Amino acid sequence: MNHQPALAPSPVVTGTRRSCVADVITAFSTGLSFDDLPAAAIEAAKRSILDTLAVAVAGTRSRAGQSAINAFAARGGGGSATVMGTPFRAHPSIAALVNGTMAHALDFDDVWADDDGVVAWRGHPSVCVLPAVLAAGDAEGCDGATALLAYVIGVEIAGKLGTAFGPHLGRAGFHPTPILGTLATAAAVARVLGVDRERANVMLGLAATEASGLCRNFGTDTKPFHAGHAAQGGLQATLLAREGFTANSEAVTDYLKVHSGPDEADAVAVLETLGKVYDIVAPGLSIKKYPCCRFTHLPLDATFMLLEQERFDASDLETLTIRIQPGADDALIYKEPRTSLEGKFSMEYTLAAALLDGRVMLASFTDEMVLRPEVRALMKRVRTEYKPEPGAEAVARVPHGEYHALATVVRGDPANPLSWDEILQKCYQCLEGILPAEHVDQLVDAVERFEQLPDVRHLTKLLCAENF
Amino acid sequence: MNHQPALAPSPVVTGTRRSCVADVITAFSTGLSFDDLPAAAIEAAKRSILDTLAVAVAGTRSRAGQSAINAFAARGGGGSATVMGTPFRAHPSIAALVNGTMAHALDFDDVWADDDGVVAWRGHPSVCVLPAVLAAGDAEGCDGATALLAYVIGVEIAGKLGTAFGPHLGRAGFHPTPILGTLATAAAVARVLGVDRERANVMLGLAATEASGLCRNFGTDTKPFHAGHAAQGGLQATLLAREGFTANSEAVTDYLKVHSGPDEADAVAVLETLGKVYDIVAPGLSIKKYPCCRFTHLPLDATFMLLEQERFDASDLETLTIRIQPGADDALIYKEPRTSLEGKFSMEYTLAAALLDGRVMLASFTDEMVLRPEVRALMKRVRTEYKPEPGAEAVARVPHGEYHALATVVRGDPANPLSWDEILQKCYQCLEGILPAEHVDQLVDAVERFEQLPDVRHLTKLLCAENF
Incomplete structure (x- = not known):
């Protein structure tokens, strides 16, 4: 007689049984409102949003970016989401994949600042979260305050999960950026699409099943692909959960375990600081001044x-x-x-x-x-x-x-930050010759008043290029 | 000073350095020709192809299938690949995701027959491989002989990888179907798209980075999603590799390790039987007679x-x-x-x-x-x-x-097989009321002479329904 695990499911769970980890994340991600955000978090978010958009558009000129565009967006398809820096539109799942890959392709994107070596394991959050938030907003509409809130939610979850995993994640051979970024992205997109707490909890079990990425691919185009893959995975989990798809939210607990992570109790202790200590403020994200290691x-x-x-x-x-x-x-x-x-x-x-x-x-x-x-x-x-x-x-x-x-402190780290003018200079450098010149000033203006945008599509349409 | 692993890549590798495991797989998948296939493998493939198409179309009526269609295909998008049993077309990446999910949604699809308990760990190969092969064929054209060969290549690789992993994979909490299916699907799609050996080798490193799926989601819609996710991941890896994307093919070795798998040497010994011992012939795939556990x-x-x-x-x-x-x-x-x-x-x-x-x-x-x-x-x-x-x-x-x-032996196992008439009865049962009646006979006919089809789109267009 067979004992086939693939045919021997555990009792059916449709999301009503909650693991503690998933529930702590969901309580934060669905409960936070824009008015709860500290001013310093909003300011930090705008700096990183502009920087991420700029490096993503510049990524159209990288081999990884060009391959991804050619493979997925340049022929056929079409859809409701912008492929940044190109004339193409794609299904949001494809746009998240391509934009996330482009944003990380030059390794010019933001990264957690140093904090006693701990945050070294938190990966690159913006290039996972922002492309998916904008793809969802592009497809279904979303105001700027909600998109900014969603972005901060995703970055915070990535930061706390990274702290909970600690150095085990990378040492086991898993690339932190996508392992953390898939769940972070799902939670962010759920906020854009207005998914309720019960569905968001289910969604985390689904996102946990999609998290992947091997360090062995560092030094190849697959490293930036990991960011795109996390963006795609998180977005897909949310789209499915919203339609009533079921998953087991306890899979988040197994996700922590199989990636050589911490006990659930340790992870819960870290995750319970969500909304109390904003990682985007301290240690904060370091914005790269130079496009190199x-x-x-x-x-x-x-x-x-x-x-x-x-x-x-x-x-x-x-x-x-x-x-x-x-x-x-x-x-x-x-x-x-x-x-x-x-x-x-x-x-x-x-x-x-x-x-x-x-x-x-x-x-x-x-x-x-x-x-x-x-x-x-x-x-x-x-x-x-x-x-x-x-x-x-x-x-x-x-x-x-x-x-x-x-x-002694890297320029671009929150303790030695780039001025807004320096960020703008980087932005102009990245966008020059790709976006129409008149779009660039409008783009900067849109990011500066991001929370006042009635629809993020005002911003994403500025990211379209006529030629590729 | 920072020691950030995400910023400290190993030496750049563009696929010219090959791990032994990846190279053994690629030598088989790019070297085999249709004329090499034993008649018994061709016969077994046709039985499973018809069965998989039938259960995929029936899967449009499952909750998992309906959610996936609503989330990805029913609104906007469009594209070049058929979403089976619906009037929708989608990007091949999306079609592979939805069709794979539908095909596994009823748990009525084929599975490895028992073989002293070993194959219990090989998962469900057809629901990963076939949807991606047909999505690629749909998008770019492919003759029937190539598609059938590609399907057999994928099934064989899934079987050998499963044997190499043994029971460790499932015991570690990973669902064998997608972990095996992602690499298997990539190799199959590479054959459809005519990717050369060098590029196929790179592609395996990329597919290895995408493999994921947690057993904890058994008993929920996420179990069938794992099949769709593997189909999507394998297809995406191939599309990128064809465009010159780089990856480290040695990631396949790490993929074996991180999923609690065997040493590379053990895996190579198993994989070297590819093309010498056809798993699709023995132990073979069991075709389910009843739509239940x-x-x-x-x-x-x-x-x-x-x-x-x-x-x-x-x-x-x-x-x-x-x-x-x-x-x-x-x-x-x-x-x-x-x-x-x-x-x-x-x-x-x-x-x-x-x-x-x-x-x-x-x-x-x-x-x-x-x-x-x-x-x-x-x-x-x-x-x-x-x-x-x-x-x-x-x-x-x-x-x-x-x-x-x-x-003593389950009806449907290769040692006690369903007759072709019984498979046809199951097929009519699955397709009734979803596909136009005249399509069903034509579909059966197309599968019976699959290797003679000048273009698989002759078959996939028969899978379109007018209503959903």
């Missing part, structure tokens, strides 16, 4: 401080030495990068480009720029040394002496 | 044998006793079912319906049928007893004596 950022900050403080010519430079803590260049594996992508993971290239060009921006990362003879020559003068103290120190040796500059 | 099937077979061999009136019956091995009714948890779905997991209801109606079919599982007073009365006379030997014995006690019948 985060390990290059503090050295770049120190180098730019040096260039601002002291006047010397790159041609006079004998050596530029970067002093950092051991481990603080772990991901910078390319001493002699040959391609755009390798350049993003090269201490030597990024610092040489900073010295030569006085800036490091999207245009710095083309194969041609990386292979310039003058930059190759300068790269030979860049050295790395290790020191016990935190922070990155840039030391320039010139014939007449040495200059020093020390950077 | 498989644990009821052997008792039902014994009861029908009794009814055919002996003439007695249900009203004369004092008791019907079913003698089975301990454990052989584990999933039959409803002694007094009140709903259609509970009735499918009730020894008492299914046997009483068999005695009263002389058959057990889709129409037997409505709330009204389950609640009939005459069936409730008869259910009180059904007993279960345990015995050490395998097989189900039905013992009818009537005033003038006892009748006995013994069933």
